[in-house]
Amino acid sequence: MNIKSWHTDKKPWIIAGPCSIETEAQFDDTVGQLVKNGIKTIRGGVWKPRTRPNSFEGVGEVAFPWIKAAKKKYNVDFAIEVASAEHVELALKNEIDILWIGARTTVNPFNVQEIAEALRGVKDVPILVKNPINPDLNLWIGALERLHDVGIEKIGAIHRGFSTYQESLYRNIPLWQIPLDLKSRFPELLLINDPSHIAGKRSLLFEIAQKAMNLQFDGLIIESHRNPDEAWSDAAQQLTPDALDDFIKNLEIRNPGFPNSSFQNQLDQIRDEIDETDKELLEVIARRFDLVKQVGNYKKDKNVAIFQLERWQKILAERPEWGKKLNLSPDFVKSLYQEIHDESIRIQTDIFNKK
Structure with missing residues (x-):
């Protein structure tokens, strides 16, 4: 798999936004505050794969007009999670700029292949792949290969940690060596850290993000909500836009090489x-x-x-x-x-x- 470097903006690349798009007002207000603080790439959940039934699973297609309006109003790129060929079709139809494949989807090669086929021929839309929920590097690589094999050139990986039955400080244990092994095999692969889903709570977010910067990750995808305590999903791990701004300003970005x-x-x-x-x-x-x-x-x-x-x-x-x-x-x-x-x-x- 010959992966080429494609994201040339200043590092780290920050992708931020609410876990879920809940209402038009909530989304517009959150995006507006993020843009005011310099964020240029917005994330938001349209469909939310949930562990248990009868919990909030996203507003679905209703969100697309709100996204279009925000993109036009604030001049931002927008990223969403897709879990099926139908999601891909709707996302592309509604001019979504960046797609990511979630951990629950990456774990299933049939689902990934279905998404890859739906993306065949797409050239300019970056596709980011979260690690599978279980610590299986080959499964992660396999998902990237399926996308590469249908001609996707702008490919990246998102490290969001791994599920475990053991008690842990984290919502998902980081197992940092796995993404580092991935980067070692594919040095040009864009590698982004997701501190929100590793931490599961605000108090751990900074230390995880800083470690990602220490390890030369290319960016962060992080959840931000205008009022996290009222969020319809993942309330405990989201930051307000202003808290996120302070968070980013306090990160220490390491030099990629030696000074002398x-x-x-x-x-x-x-x-x-x-x-x-x-x-x-x-x-x-x-x-x-x-x-x-x-x-x-x-x-x-x-x-x-x-x-x-x-x-x-x-x-x-x-x-x-x-x-x-x-x-x-x-x-x-x-x-x-x-x-x-x-x-x-x-x-x-x-x-x-x-x-």
Whole structure:
């Protein structure tokens, strides 16, 4: 997939607007305030895929005349989510400038292919693809490939976090390595962060957006409403236009490269130390798994079950506390040992399976 760079405006590209277009007055007032604060690309939900039935699912086609009026009045581009070929047809008919495919749609290749076919031959409308709700990089890439294969040239990706059954600080856990892996494979791909859907609450929005800027994301798509507390959907994660303006002004935009050769040389020295430390770290992990193999052989000889709940509970209780004394995040340590435990189970299972 040969993706070309296409968005040349100043970074970060800010796309902002209400989660849902609710009424003509609400939409016009919100857009007017956003434009006054310098926002040039507006987002808004026309159709809202909801997790549970009988909740607000958007006003639908009723919103298109309001969008046309706002586009003409404020001279802005407008972006909406599409989830079917019918949505694509209506969006293009009503001169929508940017389309995005949501996380619940990206997860279904049949739906994405249907949308891709509806877009065949469309050249000037950017198509942005949110990550699937589950952490599957290949599924995300597959959606981008389907659009690329029908001739879409202006393609971008939106990182909105991933659903999890585990308790989390976030509405959707970021799993930053997944979008970074995507960017590594396709360096010219436009990559936008959606702090609203990762955070789920206003108090976390800034730290997520700032981290995206630290990681060289190309832009942010963020929800803003004239009165968030009265919003018909996602009230807790929306900002007023003025709060969003302060939010953006406080973001620190990082340089894409190094300011001088001296800085580069110093950074290279630190990275050399990191490389050596990583070698030592891997050697320690290898030694640990050698011990795991000894345990596996002993359990097999004594006909003892692989999984020992009491031992695993002891590790989960002790290791985060050990990490805390070393200024390591307990959540990180717990996550690390869950990975180590999974690999230990796999190693011991292989030992049991050998005749």
